[in-house]
Amino acid sequence: MRCRICGAKLAKEGDICSNCYKLYQEEEKLKDDVNERLVVKRKYSIKYNLLRYMWVILVLVLSIIVCISSAQFLASLGLVCLSFVIMGLLLFLDKRIAKGTKAVFYDTKVVYQFHFWVINTDKTVKYENITEALIYKPSFSQKRTNLGDLCVYAKGTLPGATLLNGFQIKNVEDPETVLEQISEIINS
Numbered sequence: 001m002r003c004r005i006c007g008a009k010l011a012k013e014g015d016i017c018s019n020c021y022k023l024y025q026e027e028e029k030l031k032d033d034v035n036e037r038l039v040v041k042r043k044y045s046i047k048y049n050l051l052r053y054m055w056v057i058l059v060l061v062l063s064i065i066v067c068i069s070s071a072q073f074l075a076s077l078g079l080v081c082l083s084f085v086i087m088g089l090l091l092f093l094d095k096r097i098a099k100g101t102k103a104v105f106y107d108t109k110v111v112y113q114f115h116f117w118v119i120n121t122d123k124t125v126k127y128e129n130i131t132e133a134l135i136y137k138p139s140f141s142q143k144r145t146n147l148g149d150l151c152v153y154a155k156g157t158l159p160g161a162t163l164l165n166g167f168q169i170k171n172v173e174d175p176e177t178v179l180e181q182i183s184e185i186i187n188s
């Protein structure tokens with residue numbers, strides 16, 4: 001007899017080995033945990049985007065002024081339209097990404113979701129596997145809008161390398177408070 005899941009030889013009659021059974025039990029226990037304690041989302045902020053793309057906007061505005069002052073009205077009209085299209089597209093993308101990003105903290109686990117276009121990422125991390133939760137040093141635009149990037153490292157993740165087991169949520173509102181709440185939940 002061999003284990004139905006991992007193929008290990010079974011000492012006595014049965015379907016699955018004790019290792020796989022233990023994992024199965026743990027998974028079931030994790031599924032039973034449905035007590036939502038905190039939802040962390042990526043914030044969509046127009047102010048942040050305007051600050052972030054300040055230089056692009058400035059260059060476009062200057063170009064438009066130059067066009068108008070040299071009586072190239074058609075070109076300035078084209079630039080105005082182009083500016084609106086670019087900004088609209090950037091805002092639309094950011095809004096869609098923000099809508100599809102969240103992390104739900106339960107009693108014993110956190111479930112991270114990233115749904116955007118064809119990408120569907122769902123990740124469950126047990127608190128006992130979390131090694132560190134932190135907020136990255138905020139950028140200029142983030143500081144002005146009280147946003148920050150939340151990063152949760154899990155076991156098996158090398159610092160600086162890609163986030164194998166952890167996850168990251170950009171532009172979390174009021175990041176310091178959120179981090180405090182997370183630490184409290186994780187360590188309780």
Ligand SMILES: [Zn+2]
Pocket residue numbers: 003004005006007008016017018019020021
């Ligand atoms: Zn097995």
